[in-house]
Amino acid sequence: MPKLQANAGPNSKTLALDAEFASSEVGRELARRLGATPGSRARLAAFGEDIGEFQRGRPGAVITPKDQGELRAVLEVASAEPPLPVYTISRGRNWGLGSRKAVDDDAVILDLSRLREIRELDLSRGVAVVESGVSQGELSRALAGTPWMLNITGSSSDSSVVGNLLERGVGFVRARAEDLRALEVMLADGSIVRTGSWSDGRDDMHRFHRRVGVGPGLAELFVQSNLGVVTAAAIGLVPRPEVLMVLHGRVPASRFGEAVAAVRRLVRDGAINCVAKFLNTQMRASYGFGQPGGEYVLFAAYRGTATMAAAAAAEVRGALAGVVEALRLFRGPDEARDEMERRFSRLYLGEPQDISVYELAGARTLEIDQQGTGGWLAFVPSLVVEPEVFERAAGLCMEIGARHGVPLGITFNILDDSAAESLVAIRFDRRSAVETQRAHAALDALHSAFREGGMGCHRTDIAHQSAAALYDSARTQLLERLKRELDPLGILAPGRYGVGSTGS
Numbered sequence: 001m002p003k004l005q006a007n008a009g010p011n012s013k014t015l016a017l018d019a020e021f022a023s024s025e026v027g028r029e030l031a032r033r034l035g036a037t038p039g040s041r042a043r044l045a046a047f048g049e050d051i052g053e054f055q056r057g058r059p060g061a062v063i064t065p066k067d068q069g070e071l072r073a074v075l076e077v078a079s080a081e082p083p084l085p086v087y088t089i090s091r092g093r094n095w096g097l098g099s100r101k102a103v104d105d106d107a108v109i110l111d112l113s114r115l116r117e118i119r120e121l122d123l124s125r126g127v128a129v130v131e132s133g134v135s136q137g138e139l140s141r142a143l144a145g146t147p148w149m150l151n152i153t154g155s156s157s158d159s160s161v162v163g164n165l166l167e168r169g170v171g172f173v174r175a176r177a178e179d180l181r182a183l184e185v186m187l188a189d190g191s192i193v194r195t196g197s198w199s200d201g202r203d204d205m206h207r208f209h210r211r212v213g214v215g216p217g218l219a220e221l222f223v224q225s226n227l228g229v230v231t232a233a234a235i236g237l238v239p240r241p242e243v244l245m246v247l248h249g250r251v252p253a254s255r256f257g258e259a260v261a262a263v264r265r266l267v268r269d270g271a272i273n274c275v276a277k278f279l280n281t282q283m284r285a286s287y288g289f290g291q292p293g294g295e296y297v298l299f300a301a302y303r304g305t306a307t308m309a310a311a312a313a314a315e316v317r318g319a320l321a322g323v324v325e326a327l328r329l330f331r332g333p334d335e336a337r338d339e340m341e342r343r344f345s346r347l348y349l350g351e352p353q354d355i356s357v358y359e360l361a362g363a364r365t366l367e368i369d370q371q372g373t374g375g376w377l378a379f380v381p382s383l384v385v386e387p388e389v390f391e392r393a394a395g396l397c398m399e400i401g402a403r404h405g406v407p408l409g410i411t412f413n414i415l416d417d418s419a420a421e422s423l424v425a426i427r428f429d430r431r432s433a434v435e436t437q438r439a440h441a442a443l444d445a446l447h448s449a450f451r452e453g454g455m456g457c458h459r460t461d462i463a464h465q466s467a468a469a470l471y472d473s474a475r476t477q478l479l480e481r482l483k484r485e486l487d488p489l490g491i492l493a494p495g496r497y498g499v500g501s502t503g504s
Helices: 025-034 042-047 068-078 136-142 161-166 253-269 281-286 306-320 339-348 355-361 387-404 433-452 473-486
Strands: 019-021 061-063 086-089 108-111 118-122 127-131 180-186 192-194 229-236 243-252 276-280 295-304 325-330 374-384 408-414 419-429 457-459
Touching: 019 025, 019 042, 025 061, 025 068, 042 061, 068 086, 068 108, 068 180, 068 229, 118 136, 127 136, 127 161, 136 161, 161 229, 243 253, 243 306, 243 339, 253 276, 253 295, 253 306, 253 387, 253 408, 276 281, 281 295, 281 408, 281 419, 295 306, 295 339, 306 325, 325 339, 355 374, 374 387, 374 433, 387 408, 387 419, 387 433, 419 433
Parallel strands: 061 108, 086 108
Antiparallel strands: 019 061, 118 127, 127 229, 180 192, 180 229, 243 295, 243 325, 276 295, 276 408, 374 419, 374 457, 408 419
């Protein structure tokens, strides 16, 4: 690891940075400021690839700071004239949405994967304090044998806990946003702020008992944001249940609306208390289960005591009778009848499953951006839990998929009795320029059609982050005012979620 001399100002220092530089305008300028000489560019090449084949976001440099001191020093160097754009990633597993890429070419990628300390596990109250590079596999393993588990997503064990939370990912128990207790953030000037009751100067018992603390809540300023660099988060954990009751069944397309309404009632009444998922059979086939057809698969779960689970099971059977076919209620992996039931049961129990990532990418590796032959794009709209909304969203997806010759896998995730998000998966052969073009045309069409239909994004990819598509003018103006106040030089991720746009 070369020692680099920071030449940005009077407080210049020698840093043992892990860094690579492209022969681009930003790459050459940053190397000059740091007194670096050209070296290996293997990671630069890797960071310029992604499973979605987005034609943007090629990095000008990649730096992997080992601690906050190095992170602060890089921000100081980037703030010299002319300011250089810096984009941070946690672990870079943002597959289908851009992976490790920035929204524009020639940016400095700050890879926080070395900030991977689990600073604290509070097993009396169920809180973990983790740095941004900690993966959900690492935290899940640290919690093994304890009364607590992590609300994991369906992504790999190597994906970031903090990064996914900041993108408003969805776990199997609840939305990841509900896990957030507090954030530790480095601002563009290198100062550190903490949100919620973490910042109140309270004793250990009261640090994380409330998300908002006193005064205005600050955490949401740094979610899907470019106003600071999140270095750590306090995460609310989930109690391990005495009983996990999983429900699985088939829903004919003709009964889809009825099934949505019935599941909404069960969620409202508490008989389902995990995320309920409707998968079309194209999505099921994408995960290696069966062939595409004209029906949906339903998975949901109840977590609680044996007595409470028995009462919930009676409610579920009564509500779904005649609507969901081949309905099964079973207690976790030991009672599962097939691999799909086992896999979903383990996910509801907080056990990451890498196999789904392998199947999507066509490669038995987590380095799917470089080694996977299967291409994958994700469209993630936000929906109201109304039967007609789900049916309209499914119809739009099917029409757009047919028009562009691209089969679309759909998962509807019901988060509570009013809010849902959907994951629409576009699979293609990355080796085919024709298939890649069709896939991106379908993605563009999905964004346009859902926006015109009044359905916005829950999260979005690096090619669809214009402010005009995301916000009204008043919100855009407020976000820009906040950006100018907190990051006056505009070095932090310009253009991310439409704020501080570079104009491209």
